[in-house]
């Protein structure tokens with residue numbers, strides 16, 4: 001199990017990100033220091049069997065270095081700014097024979113461009129000394145209590161050791177996560193390239209599922225087809241999130257992940273899946289008929305969701321916000337459901353009732369469309385970055401943001417709903433880039449979503 005790493009983003013890009021962050025933290029009071037730790041290995045049986053390691057997104061964003069337990073320190077003071085990586089020194093013969101060699105401090109410095117690389121074993125001795133020279137600490141608090149305790153113990157040691165210094169060290173702690181989230185929210189061309197590939201492979205998995213789907217299959221068998229496609233094409237060993245493969249009535253449970261039911265003739269199946277490519281997430285939902293042909297009732301509901309989804313995508317332009325995507329989708333869904341006599345009442349009133357979150361969801365379109373229309377997408381499926389301005393208004397889209405557009409309609413059996421629509425659950429989701437000028441760019445256009453295209457893909461292999 002040699003730990004290999006493909007250089008999809010050049011080291012110079014990570015170096016530039018560190019330089020940008022250093023510039024931001026050097027605006028802090030006096031000398032500034034930032035601490036960013038990678039995720040630790042997780043044991044799955046309490047002894048020695050490990051879960052596949054997945055780097056911490058912030059740590060990865062600044063390093064491209066995947067070694068579990070490594071810690072990055074960025075310091076800005078009178079001498080300028082520098083990066084220090086704490087990682088494994090080297091491993092002994094026996095450990096190397098089992099787990100492969102590590103990059104080590106020499107490799108980390110040489111290959112990844114850190115100014116200094118130190119053994120992780122020295123971190124408890126070195127960090128109090130570095131903190132002694134620092135006034136403002138940038139750190140993501142409250143995420144990992146073990147790390148919080150350790151960092152605070154370094155602060156404590158620095159304070160008691162700093163009697164020779166004129167002023168006490170670390171007099172301010174700033175939330176590093178806010179700075180990094182803002183940086184990560186706007187995607188660079190390299191990141192858009194990786195997200196496009198994640199979207200491409202995720203779309204491929206969905207097409208594979210459409211081609212393989214047959215009545216009598218189990219939901220998990222369809223999930224296996226999708227995940228096989230991801231892995232075969234070089235996506236990570238784990239998908240970006242647990243796949244939702246929901247046949248028939250299961251689709252009306254939004255986060256159904258059991259995937260252990262039979263796919264039945266005449267039902268739809270809702271798939272919401274994501275491959276992870278070089279740690280960037282795809283996220284696509286498609287809903288298609290188990291037997292390859294939509295019924296007339298299914299078509300009618302599907303067309304409403306499709307129309308709402310396309311309208312939401314059109315709103316993904318500079319200056320608009322997620323509120324605009326949501327509003328247009330809610331309007332089209334309400335009008336459509338009223339047309340089909342699934343919703344009863346005045347359309348304008350139903351929309352107004354739904355837009356005010358104080359009203360019970362059952363009173364409006366929210367009875368059938370109860371979630372929002374999207375989220376940021378990046379290294380995390382539900383990516384970082386604030387959705388709101390400081391005054392509480394929705395944040396305007398800027399070029400380089402990537403988000404999902406994913407309205408849906410979910411109909412549970414009810415006496416006031418025509419029976420032909422019972423247990424239909426449909427969601428259609430694409431990943432969309434905010435372009436500097438003009439039309440939004442859909443990263444996930446490989447996966448068909450027009451009824452005719454889906455039926456054609458599904459008919460081809462049977």
Ligand SMILES: [Mn+2]
Nearest residue numbers: 283404406429
């Ligand atoms: Mn999503």
